[in-house]
Amino acid sequence: MFRKWGTTAGTSHIGFLRNYCIRTHTAKNKTNDHGKRKALGQPTPETHPHLLNPDEVTPLITKTEYQNRRCQLIESIMKKAIKSSEYQKNHLVIVPGASKQYMSDKIPYFFRQNTEFLYLTGCQEPDCCLVITVDESSSEPCSILFTRDKDEHAELWDGPRTHPEDVTPFFGIDRGLPMTEFEGYLRSYGRAFRDINLWYDFVSPFQKNIHSSICNLMSDLSNKKWENPRSLIHKLRLYKSPAEITLMQKASDITAAAFVETISCSRPNIAENQLFAKIDYECRMRGAEFLAYPPVVAGGNRANIIHYINNNQLVEDEEMVLMDAGCEYHGYASDVTRTWPINGKFTSQQREIYEVVYCVQEELIELCHKCPTLDALFESMCYLLGKRLQEIGLISTQPSNSYLMKAAYQLCPHHVSHYLGMDIHDTPSITRNIKIEPGMVITIEPGVYISNNNKSLPKEYHGIGIRIEDDVLITVNGPVVLSRKCPKHPDDIEKIASENQP
Structure with a gap:
């Protein structure tokens, strides 16, 4: 015009x-x-x-x-x-x-x-x-x-x-x-x-x-x-140009490398603020101006506080740490979450829940080929999470899908996705009820949170809070995980987390 x-x-x-x-x-x-x-x-x-x-x-x-x-x-x-x-x-x-x-x-x-x-x-x-x-x-x-x-x-x-x-x-x-x-x-x-x-x-x-x-x-x-x-x-802003995609890929690469360095320096009784300082330092040293938001660095039961940002406690032996962090690179953000055992080895219950979250996230990323709405992805997460938690016996057997989804929502009370770009929760005026299309960048972030106050699940699962989050570009050929260089398979997580243990 x-x-x-x-x-x-x-x-x-x-x-x-x-x-x-x-x-x-x-x-x-x-x-x-x-x-x-x-x-x-x-x-x-x-x-x-x-x-x-x-x-x-x-x-x-x-x-x-x-x-x-x-x-x-x-x-x-x-x-x-x-x-x-x-x-x-x-x-x-x-x-x-x-x-x-x-x-x-x-x-x-x-x-x-x-x-x-x-x-x-x-x-x-x-x-x-x-x-x-x-x-x-x-x-x-x-x-x-x-x-x-x-x-x-x-x-x-x-x-x-x-x-x-x-x-x-x-x-x-x-x-x-x-x-x-x-x-x-x-x-x-x-x-x-x-x-x-x-x-x-x-x-x-x-x-x-x-x-x-x-x-x-x-x-x-x-x-x-x-x-x-x-x-x-x-x-x-919802649709990213080639230049914007390049900037977001770089932001994700920087964040991924910083996570690897941060996970590898973990050890029992390390302070959350030390891990905060490490991820911040590693991002800046790779060219990021600053972290894109106050990170969550939550050890043990504190991982069940979704927006925990006090980051002032010690992470004790046999606890996990949940870190939600990302950098801003020349005006564009990354947003990644990883959860790992502070001593380099998951307990059997920790690994069991981790594998549930890992598999659900992989399935949700695959669903992006069908270009659903973000709200539809959330509904899929609730169903898939409920089904897998039922398979390991943490949710009672019920034939109703609505029961499964409601039970899963009790253990993951946040949405599974948001738009990403210049802001972390990018383009907030855009509804999550439109189909995703090529050029959009979204997050995929399922989680399971079992606090010490949860009386309906066995005590050996108490204090476990796990979230896995990646940044995903939607293309005509399917989803591309921008944060793919940040390891998340449980074996890879254990390998990196155990590298520098005392």
Whole structure:
């Protein structure tokens, strides 16, 4: 429907910018007075050639791919608008970046960008905002990136910023403007186009100042309509491009190697936080920026706390440790869980339950050939888990499938799958009741949890908590396990876990 955006916006909209006294910025040669390449507010091919190739905005993802994403979003918006009974020709799309958050005065938390904004721009800086307009006076959309204002003092302390004149040549976005002009731009746009369909996420505002300006705009408009673009962006994010798949494969490979190193250093009475430190270190040493989420490192009965993240106890002899961890690699996550005996040898009961979970997971991965829904995979897990637990005598013999599934759910009270991508629980607005398709990445993570308080199962099984989780890419030829390099067969687990025992 629309061309790939380059550096030329519709002439009518440029005229609008000029008419309302908003500066336009022309691209300048990105060099300083000494002839060196100018540093922006994030890595570039010139400043970080070990990370980025020419024309890449972020590692492996080119300026063209980001332009295509914005184009696809506008196409989705226009298709939805045309179907609406209240069709409007003027569309204003606003996607803010995240702001820095502080743990105390002047001490920031590690910054993580709003993934919707990052997906559409590749911009990794805080306090920026993407605006895309489609209006009746222009034949083409116009994209504007508002960046932080120039501030020599702030840049002395925090490093360089990307200035408005850098936006077009680096990001491939039509125009760059400073954030101080954002509110004035909105007021001017509202006066120029009174009938506006605003696309903005009022539910999860990322910047207070931007949110306040947008609320003021909405109160001034006579004919206004608001929609949340979040679900449309998630539908795009659900299907991974070849570059995204390569990044996710790398994230999985890093995580797999880190797990092997962590399992092999296990020994009785090791602290959970030591295992935490080991997996974090091994991921970072292989190129990951950080762990994608606070890991679960749960020894013994603590593995039956699904989201146990205290990680401050010792793992005693004959206990297992359940570790749920993954790294983030250039904006894309992995999510893997392994369970292993801390002394290198499963007890008979531990191995029995482990083999149940292992076999069920293998069957569920095979079922992905049929492209079921995630909810259907969950129902299959409950049935398969119940059947196998019945076979080993932990669930009483009953002819009813519903009984089997209910009994299994008592021992595995979480879903078996979620979408994976830039976020761990990726694209949360997408229902788990649609069939999986090629290009999607999902997790498969069955488990069995038998706490010390379980009075219905024999005592020798108490304290056993096991989960096995892998990342799975759906392709036209069937599922591909991205985390396949992370061993999980019980024999392989025992071999690695026993390598460095005292």
